[in-house]
Amino acid sequence: MPTMLRVGLAETIAYRAEMIVWILTTTMPLVMLSLWTSVADEAPFRAYTQADFVAYYLGALIVRNLTSNWVAWQIAEEIRMGTLSMRLLRPVHPFASFLATHLAALPLRLVVITPVVGILFLTAARDVVIDDPARIGLFVLAMAGAWLLTFAVFLAIGSLSFFLEKSMSLVEVYFGLFMLMSGYLIPIDLMPPWMATAAEWLPFRYMLGAPVEILIGRYPDAAAVAPVVARTWAWAAVMVAAAAVSWRAGVRRFEAYGA
Amino acid sequence: MIQVRDLKKHFKVHKRPPGLAAALRSVVHRTYTTVKAVDGVSFTIERGERVGFLGPTGAGKTTTLKVLSGLLHPTAGEVSVAEHRPQKRAAAFLRQITLVMGQKQQLIWDLPPAETWSLNRAVFGVAPAEFDRTLAELTELLDLKELSQKPTRQLSLGERMKCELAAALLHKPTTLFLDEPTIGLDVAMQVTIREFIREYNQRHDATVMLTSHYMDDVVALCPRVIVIDGGRLIHDGDLRALVKSMMPDKRVSFAGAMAADVIERLGRLVTQDSARTTIEVPEDRLREVIGHLLAGEGIGDLAIEDPPLEDVMRKLFKSKTADAS
Numbered sequence: 001m002p003t004m005l006r007v008g009l010a011e012t013i014a015y016r017a018e019m020i021v022w023i024l025t026t027t028m029p030l031v032m033l034s035l036w037t038s039v040a041d042e043a044p045f046r047a048y049t050q051a052d053f054v055a056y057y058l059g060a061l062i063v064r065n066l067t068s069n070w071v072a073w074q075i076a077e078e079i080r081m082g083t084l085s086m087r088l089l090r091p092v093h094p095f096a097s098f099l100a101t102h103l104a105a106l107p108l109r110l111v112v113i114t115p116v117v118g119i120l121f122l123t124a125a126r127d128v129v130i131d132d133p134a135r136i137g138l139f140v141l142a143m144a145g146a147w148l149l150t151f152a153v154f155l156a157i158g159s160l161s162f163f164l165e166k167s168m169s170l171v172e173v174y175f176g177l178f179m180l181m182s183g184y185l186i187p188i189d190l191m192p193p194w195m196a197t198a199a200e201w202l203p204f205r206y207m208l209g210a211p212v213e214i215l216i217g218r219y220p221d222a223a224a225v226a227p228v229v230a231r232t233w234a235w236a237a238v239m240v241a242a243a244a245v246s247w248r249a250g251v252r253r254f255e256a257y258g259a
Numbered sequence: 260m261i262q263v264r265d266l267k268k269h270f271k272v273h274k275r276p277p278g279l280a281a282a283l284r285s286v287v288h289r290t291y292t293t294v295k296a297v298d299g300v301s302f303t304i305e306r307g308e309r310v311g312f313l314g315p316t317g318a319g320k321t322t323t324l325k326v327l328s329g330l331l332h333p334t335a336g337e338v339s340v341a342e343h344r345p346q347k348r349a350a351a352f353l354r355q356i357t358l359v360m361g362q363k364q365q366l367i368w369d370l371p372p373a374e375t376w377s378l379n380r381a382v383f384g385v386a387p388a389e390f391d392r393t394l395a396e397l398t399e400l401l402d403l404k405e406l407s408q409k410p411t412r413q414l415s416l417g418e419r420m421k422c423e424l425a426a427a428l429l430h431k432p433t434t435l436f437l438d439e440p441t442i443g444l445d446v447a448m449q450v451t452i453r454e455f456i457r458e459y460n461q462r463h464d465a466t467v468m469l470t471s472h473y474m475d476d477v478v479a480l481c482p483r484v485i486v487i488d489g490g491r492l493i494h495d496g497d498l499r500a501l502v503k504s505m506m507p508d509k510r511v512s513f514a515g516a517m518a519a520d521v522i523e524r525l526g527r528l529v530t531q532d533s534a535r536t537t538i539e540v541p542e543d544r545l546r547e548v549i550g551h552l553l554a555g556e557g558i559g560d561l562a563i564e565d566p567p568l569e570d571v572m573r574k575l576f577k578s579k580t581a582d583a584s
Contacts, residue, residue: 007375011370011374085358085360088348089329091354091383255332257270
């Protein structure tokens, strides 16, 4: 694994320009930020003050950048080009090699979002962000869970490329649902109750909204945070299993039909 | 050792005629045809053999190699490679084989080949000292010194192929499946790769199964050839015996002019231009014809060769097609 991570990092560095451009194009939270801060200009909107909104959307920007990946595109491309064969002939599970590549991209992502973190602590939003070790610890766990959950969702979507020629159009469908139900556009506690309830039960919230809510102190204490982290990891486990099943079926098909 | 018993690989292929109406119809009613890519092939290859695997485009060569390396499940039949069932892709099996496809690459495009090599070292669990030794050996045999630190995208096709071979052989596999390893390479590079494959085979007693469109590769490397066409085995045996049975005549070529009626008496004319004449002569008349040519005035630069393997193959496929119909 250390060598796989090192080579993954070398690859990330080789693609640094593309990666930085890609990260910088994640601007949606900034658009929403300007919208909501003007809404909350004079008085808080429901339970959100202007500082809450700033903290929420900067938090969303950080979480989104740290958790996103391109593994679905990678799998689709390798299936299309037939280079997946080379991966299948190595005595290591392809998930492990994909995992190494994507974990290795994290340091660069951390560097790129550092200014956003800086801004977060330079504004009034810093008063909103949690500062007790218990909740910070749980936030890190929630982030790790969100990362794994997002990675597994894209592994599962990528695995569908074994069955569908244009599986990447599924990413569009996924992304539409994600925008609505994850809290990416609107914080979940500002949604109509039925939607908030639905979001509670779907996985999307645990990829973004949940860690952001934890970060900006929407949960009073560690006891209130713990079940959210537990649900994040439960969803991550479910999606890893789903990705594994989908991958296995896909590879069977690949072995039957070739590429 | 490779053992293949009655191997079949059939694909179900969705068939759709061109046109919008057909496209719409295929949404509700799909028609399938079965393509028999490999249809009952058997052979055994002993450890250390170098075997050419030949056949026209679409004969089932790549499909067979993919089954043997574990990428495709056989539809029927028994396959055993290095005492493993390939389709299980067990780690112990993958460590013993390699598949090189001239058209596909495993090198990471934007990093120097050395990175892919060290990745493979880790993945295949090669001990560092062993890795250094093998890499030194491959560097010497393939002359990789200048290439290992250059990003793969900056390498020429031939340089890249040499680095691909190194990546494929760092774990010292004992069974090599080489699918068109010299495709697109210039003649000098083809010769380099060929010599390297022979050297590797002899040093490590490795089994080599090679497909190539360049018959020179096969002639230079493979004492034995397996020929398939339409998914069926049509020849398995010694290359020279095949040439002899299909085209027993030798080709005699020489520089200088000769009258048409004389040529006709000596043998069958193959080609003739102002500089050179090539005729085909039955082997039992060879001595007599050579004697005649040597005695002739203004005749020189005499050469005797087997007919090119391309011609032998063409004749073989044609005769088998005629048999089938």
